[in-house]
Amino acid sequence: MTRLIGLYVLSILLFAGSTASGQHKYWLDHTSLATLSVILPEPDRCSEWINACTYTLTADQTSAVIAAGGVLTPMLSFAPAALAHKDPILSFALEQIQANYFLKMGLTGKGVKIGIIDGGFLRADRDPTLSHLFQKGLVKSYKDYITPEMEAYGGAIGLDDNHGTEVWQLIGGYDKEKNILYGLAQEAEYYLARTDHGAYEKRIEEDLLILALEDMQRQGIRLVNVSLGYNLGYSDASENYRPSQMDGKSTAIARAVEIAATQKGMLIVVAAGNEARDAWQTLSTPGDAQHALTVGASKFDIWDKMDYSSIGPDYTDFVKPDISVYSTLGTSYSTPVVTGLVACIWQMDSTLTNLEIIDILKQAGNFYPYPNNYLGYGVPTCPNIIKIMSGETIKRPQKVKTSKESYKLTRDFDTKYLVAFHKKDERNVMARVVYRPMGNKVKIKRITMARQTSLLIGTEVIEIFWE
Secondary structure, three states, X not given: OEEEEOOOEOEEEEEEOOOOOOOEEEEEEOOEOOOOOEEEEOOOEEEOXXXXXXXXXXXXXXXXXXXXXXXXXXXXEEOOHHHOOOOOEEOHHHHHOOXXXXXXXXXXXXXXXXXXXXXXXXXXXXXXXXXXXXXXXXXXXXXXXXXXXXXXXXXXXXHOOOHHHHHHHHHHOEEOOOOEEOOOOOOOEEEEEEOOXXXXXXXXXXXXXXXXXXXXXXXXXXXXXXXXXXXXXXXXXXXXXXXXXXXXXXXXXXXXXXXXXXXXXXXXXXXXXXXXXOOOOEOOEOOOOOOOEEEEEEOOOOOOEOOOOOEOOOOOOOOOOOEEEEOOOOOOOOHHHHHHHHHHHHHHOOOOOHHHHHHHHHHOEOOOOOOEOOOEOOOEOHHHHHHXXXXXXXXXXXXXXXXXXXXXXXOOXXXXXXXXXEEOOOOXXXXXXXXXXXXXXXXXXXXXXXXXXXXXXXXXXXXXXXX
């Protein structure tokens, strides 16, 4: 139905954008008297307070109103909800690895099955940052191996039963209200296993971890996050390990992870541990498994090692950790960031093997090809990963050889300090030394018996070979 409008001076206010058919919405103010003969459609709505109605008009109808003496007063429009989307704010760890490159490619871990083996998922089903996963039916399984009689997602905060919930947030969590993205794997499928009890530390927890791994393999899960580690602190002190046993072979869970990686095609992402400040210092098991993807913790701006992040052993023929990512609260929380990253890589190319992905992540690190047992191959970034998978070259550390006992570097520094990782061989650190530039100069002194030194300048690495 149309309506003949007469006796109006029209004050027309544009308040919404064009529709798909090229129409616009206008306020028509009916307060003045003038004679206009314009045929308009039924009003969308009318306001008694401002004595006006809104109309959706075509371009021809708008022109007719103007020709009849109407006055157009444009206003800024409210964008439709579909266009109101803003890029999410990234967590610091995702910002560090430049996750926006993956987001622009639409990578969400879709179709990838992720297992999380942890100590509890307290209230995960009510956590707002995980609600989208439950709403979309992406939570496929929950199994409590420790206390199967306890209700799902139950437990006690005092026993750290929310640890798995926090880990999960960093794999696929999103705060819709604040528009903060915590994990990359927004559309992965999740399989949860509780194998660790916060009230005690017993070897049975390791047995249950192995059982959970086997169950997950039978369910076709290739990617598993293990933000757990075992070394000291057992309820029965006779069960404590020795540092020399962190060799990838001595513990049952390290052997199980190695089988999962080398025989079952599973990619097990494991936390290195948080004992670097303790007498123990070295990483925990199963992070010592050679073909686990073991993750340490780095700082944010300067990709130095977090002081708590456990150090890899110097008595194996492989380097640990493999890579490092930012976390202030422990390697338990740098590890899941990498798990979400892996899910996106597998979504991008499902034909890759687990070991190929580990190699890609190593190559994407800022220390590659000069790893160390503090940070591994360093921090991998999404643009580096994309370039490697596309066969492109990326910037590598500068290689310097010197027969002198010091190396002088002159340049403009945009970082407050530099870090030298002096190594007794190609990967094992003897000493970490901090240098502060004097103006635009710094002098790196060789320490006794050092063969190589990785000099970290913010995120850049210079590899010094002492001859």
